[in-house]
Amino acid sequence: MAARTLYDKLVDSHVVRNLDDAGLVLLYVDRTVLNEYTSPQAFAGLRAAGRKVWNPKAALMVVDHVNPTAAQRTRAMPDSGAARQVDYFAENARDFGIEYFDILDPRQGIEHVVAPEQGLVMPGMVIAAGDSHSTAYGAFGALGYGIGTSDIEHYLATSTVRYRRLKTMRIHLTGDVPFGVTPKDIVMEIIRRIGADGATGYAVEFTGPVVSNMSVEGRIVMSIMIVEAGARGVVVAPDQKVLDYLKGRPRAPKGEMWERAAKKWLTLASDPDARFDREVALDVADVAPLVTWGTSPDQAIAVTDIIPDPAQQVAPERKAAALRALSYMGLRAGDPIQSVPIDFAFIGSCTNSRIEDLRDAAEVFRGRRVAAGVRAIVVPGSTHVRAQAEAEGLAKVFTDAGVEWRQSGCSMCLAMNDDVLKPGERCASSTNRNFEGRQGPGARTHLMSPAMVAAAAVTGHIADVRSLLGVAGQ
Amino acid sequence: MMPFDQVSGVAAPMMSPNIDTDVIMPKMFLKGVDRSGLGEGAFNLLRFSAGKPNPEFILNQDGYRNACFLVVGPNFGCGSSREHAVWGLQQLGIRALIGTSFAGIFNDNCGNNGLLTISLEPDLVAEIANAVAHRERNDVFVDLAAQTIRFDRGRRPIKFDIEPTRKEAFLTGRDFVASTLVLADDIRAFEARHAAENPWIF
Numbered sequence: 069m070a071a072r073t074l075y076d077k078l079v080d081s082h083v084v085r086n087l088d089d090a091g092l093v094l095l096y097v098d099r100t101v102l103n104e105y106t107s108p109q110a111f112a113g114l115r116a117a118g119r120k121v122w123n124p125k126a127a128l129m130v131v132d133h134v135n136p137t138a139a140q141r142t143r144a145m146p147d148s149g150a151a152r153q154v155d156y157f158a159e160n161a162r163d164f165g166i167e168y169f170d171i172l173d174p175r176q177g178i179e180h181v182v183a184p185e186q187g188l189v190m191p192g193m194v195i196a197a198g199d200s201h202s203t204a205y206g207a208f209g210a211l212g213y214g215i216g217t218s219d220i221e222h223y224l225a226t227s228t229v230r231y232r233r234l235k236t237m238r239i240h241l242t243g244d245v246p247f248g249v250t251p252k253d254i255v256m257e258i259i260r261r262i263g264a265d266g267a268t269g270y271a272v273e274f275t276g277p278v279v280s281n282m283s284v285e286g287r288i289v290m291s292i293m294i295v296e297a298g299a300r301g302v303v304v305a306p307d308q309k310v311l312d313y314l315k316g317r318p319r320a321p322k323g324e325m326w327e328r329a330a331k332k333w334l335t336l337a338s339d340p341d342a343r344f345d346r347e348v349a350l351d352v353a354d355v356a357p358l359v360t361w362g363t364s365p366d367q368a369i370a371v372t373d374i375i376p377d378p379a380q381q382v383a384p385e386r387k388a389a390a391l392r393a394l395s396y397m398g399l400r401a402g403d404p405i406q407s408v409p410i411d412f413a414f415i416g417s418c419t420n421s422r423i424e425d426l427r428d429a430a431e432v433f434r435g436r437r438v439a440a441g442v443r444a445i446v447v448p449g450s451t452h453v454r455a456q457a458e459a460e461g462l463a464k465v466f467t468d469a470g471v472e473w474r475q476s477g478c479s480m481c482l483a484m485n486d487d488v489l490k491p492g493e494r495c496a497s498s499t500n501r502n503f504e505g506r507q508g509p510g511a512r513t514h515l516m517s518p519a520m521v522a523a524a525a526v527t528g529h530i531a532d533v534r535s536l537l538g539v540a541g542q
Numbered sequence: 543m544m545p546f547d548q549v550s551g552v553a554a555p556m557m558s559p560n561i562d563t564d565v566i567m568p569k570m571f572l573k574g575v576d577r578s579g580l581g582e583g584a585f586n587l588l589r590f591s592a593g594k595p596n597p598e599f600i601l602n603q604d605g606y607r608n609a610c611f612l613v614v615g616p617n618f619g620c621g622s623s624r625e626h627a628v629w630g631l632q633q634l635g636i637r638a639l640i641g642t643s644f645a646g647i648f649n650d651n652c653g654n655n656g657l658l659t660i661s662l663e664p665d666l667v668a669e670i671a672n673a674v675a676h677r678e679r680n681d682v683f684v685d686l687a688a689q690t691i692r693f694d695r696g697r698r699p700i701k702f703d704i705e706p707t708r709k710e711a712f713l714t715g716r717d718f719v720a721s722t723l724v725l726a727d728d729i730r731a732f733e734a735r736h737a738a739e740n741p742w743i744f
């Protein structure tokens with residue numbers, strides 16, 4: 069058999085049948101996670117047609133997008149729309165027999181944080197879910213990807229989706245990771261190099277020594293964020309680190325079944341001579357902490373750089389887009405990005421709200437105070453992460469520094485709850501999208517790593533975290 | 543889904559790269575459990591400012607208010623998976639998008655709802671955008687069966703590519719769930735095999 073990529077193997081092993089001879093297949097999907105805002109119309113469709121869910125046991129429902137994150141948790145939602153969505157969500161869980169973590173469940177959290185925590189994500193699976201960042205699951209050697217509501221309905225009714233094979237891209241990472249540089253910076257560097265559509269139409273495989281040495285959490289960060297370059301699927305070959313992460317999780321196989329599964333999982337990899345449609349290589353030795361200056365995730369620069377001049381853009385549409393971005397962001401070309409003062413600091417989102425991210429941020433906050441005039445909040449990725457951070461003393465570091473310590477949810481990543489910026493407010497944010505209006509109409513978002521957000525919070529402006537790391541706070 | 547055969551009408555140019563689904567459908571309009579009210583949401587923060595139509599936005603300008611086509615820049619529909627973006631465009635009366643590349647999930651969502659996406663070479667898209675930027679030349683005719691677009695007052699018919707299965711689905715307005723359920727035996731057979739090989743999944 070011809071050499072195959074891991075992506076090809078995962079697709080091949082899930083093809084129920086071909087639907088045409090141009091690569092359209094009926095693909096079996098092993099798992100999904102559902103949220104309250106992209107699923108209602110899918111369930112309504114099932115109800116209208118009198119259809120059942122094919123395999124209710126393969127799905128999990130978690131409230132995460134619309135719920136408040138106030139420290140005191142209740143079932144109350146921020147508005148009547150959100151309340152109705154959550155009520156309908158619970159009703160769907162009950163009527164269709166799907167497991168449901170409601171807002172008071174100790175396992176609640178952002179879907180992409182919760183599913184791995186529960187051990188629902190295993191190597192070799194195909195996982196499609198109604199959220200673009202479902203690529204998170206690629207970090208485990210599963211094929212993860214996002215789908216819209218019609219495809220959620222199709223999945224629920226049939227356990228399959230109609231799927232057209234993607235082109236493949238290998239992103240090979242080598243070199244020593246510099247001091248103060250995180251997986252977030254590395255993936256932001258890739259995005260700014262290949263562009264916001266650089267991986268559109270591709271499934272990405274991350275490879276290389278940087279990836280092997282990276283924690284599973286770090287791989288999740290890259291697998292999630294590469295969506296901002298258009299990637300439609302992500303895979304990373306599973307290794308011992310993945311097994312260590314999964315072992316003992318509530319839904320992971322146990323005993324003899326674990327041994328069998330683990331043995332098979334470790335064989336999952338691209339063949340050595342497999343061909344990719346596109347190869348991207350990056351030596352990470354020169355990567356610096358990055359910050360976005362514009363309204364597209366590829367509009368990013370090193371924290372030590374100056375804001376670029378739109379005049380340097382050749383294509384007229386790109387130039388117009390850069391000018392518009394600068395005006396929306398209230399910035400001037402030629403200014404150092406480090407001088408830019410912030411109003412708000414947000415640490416959270418499926419990209420950067422796991423325990424490692426909170427540890428990184430706490431290291432900067434320890435012994436320091438949030439600058440006057442800045443409001444900072446930390447929203448853990450799950451209720452479980454919250455408990456762990458409290459047990460490790462991180463929560464106390466945050467509150468001592470004047471940071472609000474919140475309950476879990478998507479929160480200000482998309483601002484569908486009551487965590488919304490006011491027009492013109494500027495936010496240092498550990499999230500994944502800096503689109504116009506993403507954190508509220510007129511709000512200005514600068515994407516960066518959690519440690520960089522903490523550095524901005526304590527200095528009051530965008531700052532190079534490297535000057536704070538290893539230097540004790542006052 | 544809504545079938546698509548022949549559609550003629552006004553095309554509006556919207557050539558910024560990377561127009562994302564947050565811009566197409568802002569979050570304030572995502573709080574429903576059905577598909578209603580999304581026409582108002584489509585491009586809301588661009589279409590309106592302080593509650594009034596923003597005269598700078600193309601769909602508020604003379605000759606473009608009834609546009610049924612958008613000629614768009616690269617990577618249109620990137621970002622969030624929200625299908626509300628597609629429902630909103632349709633409720634605004636948009637039937638097809640003509641561009642160079644569309645974001646993956648968005649493109650699938652379009653395919654599932656009958657909003658046709660037509661991908662062409664960049665210079666061809668630029669040519670159409672330039673033509674329709676003139677109010678008196680903004681009429682476009684799309685014939686899916688023939689796979690042609692006529693623009694510039696009908697003078698320039700061009701061919702476009704579309705996968706045969708996709709074309710057929712658009713022409714017939716297919717219900718994909720129903721047609722997949724016809725294959726239920728295949729799914730069951732696959733599932734049995736798959737479970738035998740990977741019992742830990744089930």
Ligand code: SF4
Nearest residue numbers: 201417418478481482
């Ligand atoms: S945290 Fe943000 S990106 Fe992640 S699932 Fe929630 S809204 Fe989507």
